[in-house]
Amino acid sequence: MYRIGICDDQPEVLEKIKALTEETCRKLFQASEITLYTHSSTLFYDIEEGKQFDMFLLDIEMPDINGMELAGRIRKLQPEAIIIFITAHTRYAVKSFELSIFRYIPKEEADICLPAALEDGFRLLKLQQDVSYVIETARKVQRIPYRDILYICKEQKNSVFILKEEEIKVRKPLGQVEKELKGDDFLMIERGYIVNLYHVMKMDGSQLVLRNGEKLPVGGTRMREVKEKISRFWRNSL
CATH class of the missing domain: 2.40.50.1020 (LytTr DNA-binding domain)
Structure with a gap:
């Protein structure tokens, strides 16, 4: 089972992303535990308290901690986690390279792009678990x-x-x-x-x-x- 954290300050968008994620997990027969956040500060508090995630689906423009800053903090505490930005603001795409963001999805294309990104993300997580060097x-x-x-x-x-x-x-x-x-x-x-x-x-x-x-x-x-x-x-x- 993979643990997914979704954060967006707009409740209607959050529910849409959740529904897309649940539908994709069902189609892929992939068990998942999804936790929703409307405040990025609450998500980061949980991470600081030790809550672990395998994947994050984040908005960028948020009122307390923006997605770029949140991703930077996540990288320090959970560097192996996959981070996917789902946002209406494309001007951050270049900056996201520095944070090793897995995918950058425009909100208007979420219906098309998110399922493929999730499938690729699950594949990478499995690869990270399976591939190893024997010493x-x-x-x-x-x-x-x-x-x-x-x-x-x-x-x-x-x-x-x-x-x-x-x-x-x-x-x-x-x-x-x-x-x-x-x-x-x-x-x-x-x-x-x-x-x-x-x-x-x-x-x-x-x-x-x-x-x-x-x-x-x-x-x-x-x-x-x-x-x-x-x-x-x-x-x-x-």
Whole structure:
């Protein structure tokens, strides 16, 4: 079951989005728990109190905390959650790239676009749960979901997996690790670093800034390739 939070300060719009979401979940045979909010401050209070969501459907123009600010706060507390903006204001579309927004849907097109966005969102959530890298050391075998890997760096003859709350050292060349990683989420940005593009917030000159504030170097010969692949990754995520 996926937990979905919907926030819009207009009750009639909120009910419409809820109905579309429930109908889509029924068609996809996807169990869900939907919580409605007319005040973004109430939603954020619940998040601060520990309520977890897998997906958020947010308006942008709201009176207490606007959707852009709310999304930024959500990213800090629940970085894996999928955020979909449903709004009448298209001027925020470019800004939404920085917040890794999954979809940006005009309200007048919600009937057409929201069901497809929800289906893609559920598919991504399942992929995040299923795809993982298996680490074998002398003492243990560990399955690590891709979403938990921030980046991997070289340390002499080892590859060090930098996770959210720990580091795991593996006796394996970084080049071999790169070949074993599946999909397009990971990118070698410099001879000693492989980054998980999901955690990249921006490219600032010759550095990548991650969600947790860490900065990683980008090799001079790779800058154009890195920039293009990040842009493509973000476009495909919207």
